[in-house]
Amino acid sequence: MRLSLLIASLSLLSSSALAQKLIGQVVDSASSQPIPGATVQVKRTQAGTLTNAAGTFTLTNLQPGDTLVFASLGYQAQKIQYTDQPGLAVKLVAGLALNEVVVTALGLERNAQSLGYAVQKVEGRLVSEVKAPNFLDNLAGKVAGVMVTAGSTGVGASSRITIRGESSFTNNNPLFVVDGIVINNATVVNRVNDDANGFQEIDFGNGAMEINPDDVASVSVLKGPSAAALYGTRASNGVILITTKDGSSAGKGIGVSFNSTFYAERPFQLPRFQNSYGQGNSGAFKYGNGLGGGINDNISYSYGPRLDAGLLIPQYDSPVTLPDGRVVRGADTGLYSGLPITPTPFVAHPDNLKDFYRTGRTAINNLAVAGDYAKGSYRLSFTDLNSQSIIPGVDLQRKTLAARLQFDPIRRLKFSSSLNYINSGSANRPATKYGSENTNYALSAWLGRQTDINPMKQYWQPGLEGIQQFSYNYTFFDNPYFTLYENRNSFTRDRLIGNLALTAELANSLTLLVRSSMDYSNENRQFRRAFSSNRFKNGAYAENGVFFREINTDFLLNYARSLGPVSLDVSAGGNRMDQLASFDQYQALTLAQPGVFKLTNAASPVEVYQQSGRKRINSLYALAKLGYKDLVFVDITGRNDWSSALATPTSTANTSFFYPSVSASWVLSNQFRLPTVVSFAKVRASAANVGNDTGPYQTAGVFTARNPVFSQPAFSEQSTIANTNLKPESSTSLEAGADVRFLNDRLGFDLTYYDARTRNQILSLPIAVSTGYSERVINGGEVRSRGIEAVVNATPVLTNRFRWNVSLNFSRNRTTVVSLPEEAGTLTLGYNRIYDNVNQTVWYQVRQGDRMGDMWGTGYLRNAQGEFIVGSNGQYIADNALKKLGNYNPDFMVGLSNQFSYRNWNAGFLLDWRQGGILVSRTLALAGVAGQLIETADRPDAGIVAPGVVNTGTADNPNYQPNTRAIPAETYYRMYYDRNHEENNTYDASYVKLREFTIGYSVPETAWLAKKLRAQRLTVALIGRNLLAVSHIPHFDPEQTSFQQNQLQTGVEDMSYPTTRNVGVKLSANF
Template sequence: SITYKASNPLQTIALGKNDETALRFTGGLTATYQAVTTATQNLKIVGAGGIDFFNQRNEVIAPPELFFQANQTNPGVSTLGNADSRFTNWNVNAIHTFTPASGSFRTTTSAGVQWEDRQLNRARTTAEGLLPGQQNVNQGSVLNAFEELTHERTVGLYGQEEWLGLRERLLLSAGVRTERSSANGDVNKFYFFPKASGSYRFPDLLGAGSDFKLRVAYGETGNQPLFGQKFTTLQGGQVIGGHVGTVVGNVAGAPDIRPERTREIEAGADATLARGRATFEVTLFDRRTSDLLVPATPAPSTGYGLQFLNGGKIKNQGIEIAVGATPLQSEHFNWLFRTTFTSIRNRVLELNLPGGGQGFRPANAGYGLGFGEFFVQVGRPITQIIGVDDKGNVISLGQANPKFRWAFSNQLTYHRASLAFLWDWQYGGVAQNQTLSLYDCNGLAPDFSTPRGQAGFDACNNTGDARPFVQSTSFLKLRNASLSLDLPETWASWFGARSARVSVEGVNLITITDYIGYDPEVSNYGSQAITRNIDLGPYPPSRSFFFTIQAGF
């Protein structure tokens, strides 16, 4: 009910209200029982439980005297929203370790049960046509209410075996997890997810004090369907003859829906050089996901407009590299350098859609081909964005996934002072800049008189070209910088402490990018697997500064 269109920002600030209150509590408890302890065997029972509780309350009020409310059918809006989320879990594990008297190998056997419960309650009441000077939701002429209750439960069992031998050089591991969930179509069916791995160390292969390890692993994981995708929902609020009733919704349930299954194989090498002053890690992986949950359009004769089905395969291939080094090290000065590099490529391999379709438009894909929108298509990246050019041809405009991410961190310590900073570089990737399109389409962009501004206005109002509104998200950011000082022990003792430290830290300090907007890492719909990188009037990213005093007693 608060908008920047056709409004006076100063009036909106003075008369409008948009308050949000959030409360979160997380807690856990762990208990360990040492059941058996001998010279060769050890058995312990470990139990743990936890809770994550979150409450959010929103109160949004737009009184009728606001400019953008004056032209509404029922001027004056008051919205009261409340959301409660409660996640609880517990697990019990048995861990057995066996080492023969010779010490030639060691086995570790573990098994356990895991239980998770997820509950969400969202409610929102909106009143339109507020009486002058009133804010309560019962002071409007038109009321709209919404409530959503979800409850999911998952039970899992697992078993794992590890063997370490050959003078602690060879490590072999195998395990399996099986789980069932109320989100699946068959709530009583257990799905199995195996895993196996192996590694071998070569001590001193690269010089005295070095260690080199080769490793390979295979594993399977599951991604559960969302709550309610197996049900055909009923829509309430229908009043017929003075009686409240329900009608069948537009989305058909999938009673046999099952989890997505991801199979991944990876291989890599780790090295430690110069007695720990340098480290190197590299990993290559191939990840294939089958039974992909995709939205499908049923036959019109069914009466439904949408149904979620298991009907697709995608692959992700990539490389991850991490390097660490201590270039300078002396009695009073130390320089620690680390860098990480990640590059991932993905492709849609198969879509088993009704009617043999080769692509679909996911939910929240965008606002039309004239502005760019996501389109999942066989043979293309899953985060592909398509649109039309100035001749009306549908073309690919890129994908949300970047070509690579490269981060550099440094920590320099001199006597008691320490300076640390982290740079993050992203190359490639695109975003739908819908905020820019709103300014360009209405001739309100700050650079309207420039060639770029004129091109955006012309694209929106004449040619329908989407290219000006799908922009590169490449950037270089100084994400974090901090300076700290360990105070002398005598100073700390003045207030009864053993040690004390003062520090100043800045977060999100510098962003270098060609992206026209607040932040190239924008995502209007939060963390999404596909439809991320949409910019539509987001909150500006915060630049934070912290001054901290730490004391140890």
């Protein structure tokens, strides 16, 4: 009610002037012929229309001072201010929209035709139309060369993003800049001491996910070093520049906008299980106490009795009648063990996993107020995101308050500010990876097919509430409802992102910008583990404190002047970056009293881990832009950084490094008389060198605080040997491209080829433990990244009523290892394993000549024809030598967007195609071993003959004959899916996904509803995300990430939660 009153009152203010009507015509300036299908938009309200066949249009609800924007394919856009005139004749000049502006490095706005490097722009409406809670997901499939992989823990999960593949052994994260503010995109998980018995890793999201799409005006992706060179050491992996909305387009008075998005969410795809056999081994099962007191009741394999065969068997939820006549459940063993359990029907529960997940919902509401006045403009925005996950007990809350202000107090002086305050939190975040704290450990891998999960909703044993959970198996598993409602991982985070800037015109053509910006965040986390938890029998409690603060202060002096046919634009400036980060962890691994989650309730000494780091970079930079007659443009830049991370206690010799770049473009269509079918043609080329330094304390040893010893403070030296002669990584890039458009811009091609080499990689090599250390920091190794990108934009159909726009982007990247440091034969960049078992490990390794992204593991012996070799026991022979499983990077990526408009209707969809790459599935491996998957339903009494061959000859002279020996079905499936051998659990990760869909209707301004609400624009749309996918991977969405050692990894699926199919509605209104 309050919101309605606020909107109504603001709309009255915004309508202080009487609504006006304008009738006009748009014609060609040369021929005076009408231009049908031209767009006419009111900048303040974003309301608009198309000209008809006669080129005429009608606009209503105008206010004096409104800016009208006229545009049409093949013509330069034109802005005209409405001054209460009843009619208007508009003449558009034919030619390319040469005034198209993109935001480039340091926030400088550039004419698109002058750029000598690849920059791709995404309009704000394309990231907010079908928005996701994680901002990065809104970029997937929309930019050539940009790969976004959504997280695997539901709403609030971290997403991984790379630009043009991976060129570094250690850091491939692009830089994010919002309104000139460098923001943190790190993912910081809790520190894990014991993978098998302690707290599991929790994903609390990454920094860029909190960018609010409703506030975004545009996104510019600086893909290569040439585009990003002015950001120096932080630019080697590209830059994502985000410009937020301001009030400059609001017009006089107050403009109010409101939009609301609501999604209903269901699991996108769930594993398909067999429902013929229940829990047990060798056909036998009987529940006793879930600890081995019955027959196979402490195991989790589904090789037990047949289901739905009329059998009556004691089960965990079977009734137990007490002497006083009360009835409890079979697993209520805390107070009532030893009593007979009444057998109940042994039947399948095929929907036990489906029934566990609820219908999720996400509501995103945004209200914005904007105004433009003589001395400046303003925009205020409030956004509320409330999401209830499909996972019971899991949620995400986020409130964002944004403000942009521009004030021109006197002539030649401008003041501007951007401020975002974000408060986010969750009552519970789900655990990642394999282990009992992840509900999929039981539900997707080990849950017996006869298990009804509904009784588990009452997850305390009667009379032992708060002390003993109720579960179907007490040996390995927690009740999933108990896990999600009692073992919570909550957090609250406050974040402030803002800047203050002053621009002074010192003289004609000479301006000075002085700016200071900050990204500040403070996060508190709590981890609660109730009594009787599988890993913490006496409960546990932990706290994390995560702090980050980065301040950037910079200045930029700019001089721009035209000297006849030559345009000159010279800038020089500097930056000082000061970054401080800390992480504190306190753990009470046993509690004195149940239900009291405080560190003071610890029954044993609290374990303490504290880490902090500080880093500074001082920089000076300069750039010169030369243009000649709008034909040729040349950019030259240079930046010098001084990084504290490369200093030692006694030397600063390696702290300084210089990064130059040069780029050029030649507009052929302005130079030569090309065929009339060609409306624009440009070629471009660039060369650049950028770098990548390291985190603090890699050049000198440090001591870390540990648990006190005999009540005295204790410290330990880091396990890594520092390198006092460490140098920054160096990336050299060459790029060439062309932009060609035809048929008055109805068809356009933008092509890019790049070749980059990254040398002097910073990494840690393992060393003998006898040294007292585990690794040492070195420089070394070279990686080469090459690729092509293509963007095609087309308008196949354009009439005065119907318009169809198509945008296609294609990219292919190949990153190979040219050399390894110190002649190392193999370099391990990371691993993904179950618990700390080296035999269950996927290795991310590189070798000279191989590709980045190669994955290694073990499998079974094969002959030269690729057939499995079977031993005398009828089983495959293990091959424990590491073999290349494949590469997780796709061979190529394609994004295809289609937008349709007909009168007041509009529709669109986005397809995302990734071809190639592999994915190793832990879930399918374990569910296969357990006999849960539908593929394990075939269990003939005669056994299964493993496909393969038997060697009847010798090792030197093999003679392979088809295998004929049958083995029990249980033996076969446990062998085939064996988690110690990843080869059989490796899948083709290719997919085509319908990532976004929308169909909407704009209510005419003259309609009764629009008049009643005094709305100048009112739209309603049906929207959807992640609706369909075609892939080679059974049972789940092929888009997956996983965690290991605080690294967000791709290529491995590890007990992931299902992604969601989201269907919803969006309402928006402008007043």
